[in-house]
Amino acid sequence: MTGLYSQAVWPAVVAGLRELAEGRGETLLSLRDLYHGRSPNGSYDDAAEATSVINCLDEERFSGEDQVELVEKAFAAAPIFDTGRPVEAGPDWCEGWPVEPTLGYPYASDIEGLPATLTVSVTGDALTPHEGGISLADTLGGSLLTVEGQQHGAITAGNTCVDAIVAAYLIDLELPAEDATCRL
Incomplete structure (x- = not known):
């Protein structure tokens, strides 16, 4: 996954695949460790746990039947990912979570007191497509900064x-001009 975040990392992914063909995996393991926040002493940061908590608090929970329907729709839309095995219902990741989710679908609608927002979206983001950034900005009634590039995220680029x-937005809540665009 780390290798998809930025085109600058693609050479490391290619090198890692070459190593793998030779029976080695150091580079791919390093990329995996980087993605999962592994420190030199072998411990990990809490990003994975935080993501689970956030998702369990934000997202509606799916029944087993809902999960099957969602996966079948995904396979129909992208048959390359269909394994050909039957799709079976499983427990929801958040089953047993002690608190009900706080957001439903669609996200971020009718939020009282929401200040003007800035959505930053990269045109060639393989993980969060630009269409989603456009939709989020529209849903929030906020401003969109389009960033032309081929990577995941732009704020730390x-x-x-x-x-x-x-x-300017974070310090003064100043929004860019309509149709603002940057290039990576």
Whole structure:
């Protein structure tokens, strides 16, 4: 997964696949460790746990039948991922979570007191497609910064255009001009 976040990492993924063909996996293991926040002493940060908690609090829970229907729709839309095995219902990841979810679908609608928002979306993001960023900005009634590039996320990319617009928003709630665009 780490290798999909930025085109700058693609050479490491290619090198890792070459190593794998030779029976080695150091580079791919390093990318995996980076993704999962592994420190030199072998411990991990709490990002995976935090994501689980956030998802359990935010997202509606699916019944087993709902899960089967969702997976079957995904396979119909992208048959390359269909394993050909029957789709079976399983427990919801958040089953037994002590608190009910706080958000439903659609997300972020009718939020009282929400200040003007800035959504930053990269056109070539393989993990969070740009169409979703456009939809989020529209749903929030906020501003959209379109970033032309081929990576996941732009806020930590070290791009002066993105940095200036995001800093102006975070410090002064200043929104960019309509149709604002930066390039990575």
